[in-house]
Amino acid sequence: MLIFSxxxxxxxxxxxxxxxxxxxxxxxxxxxxxxxxxxxxxxxxAQHALLFEEMLAYLARIAIALEQANVPxxxxxxxxxxxxxxxxxxxxxxxxxxxxxxxxxxxxxx
Numbered sequence: 001m002l003i004f005s006x007x008x009x010x011x012x013x014x015x016x017x018x019x020x021x022x023x024x025x026x027x028x029x030x031x032x033x034x035x036x037x038x039x040x041x042x043x044x045x046a047q048h049a050l051l052f053e054e055m056l057a058y059l060a061r062i063a064i065a066l067e068q069a070n071v072p073x074x075x076x077x078x079x080x081x082x083x084x085x086x087x088x089x090x091x092x093x094x095x096x097x098x099x100x101x102x103x104x105x106x107x108x109x110x
Contacts, residue, residue: 091107
């Protein structure tokens with residue numbers, strides 16, 4: 001059997017059987033499968049590392065935002081509570097009769 005060499009351009013003579021070629025093809029397929037498996041593990045580990053770093057960056061941003069947040073004072077909280085109570089009392093008036101008894105207006109609370 002003649003096999004053509006790509007590098008030298010000449011024909012080399014190797015006595016190869018079909019069985020030997022089949023075994024060589026199987027060996028190459030096994031090597032390719034192993035390389036793909038190793039590449040997949042390395043890539044997945046790198047993705048997890050990048051995801052972890054990105055999550056840490058977001059958590060750091062959240063922590064900084066919480067530290068700089070404007071926390072209301074007790075006077076501001078009391079004033080907001082009194083405003084909410086006044087609004088609730090204003091909306092607790094008896095409802096006006098509607099034309100359609102199945103429909104009723106809901107109070108608007110911003």
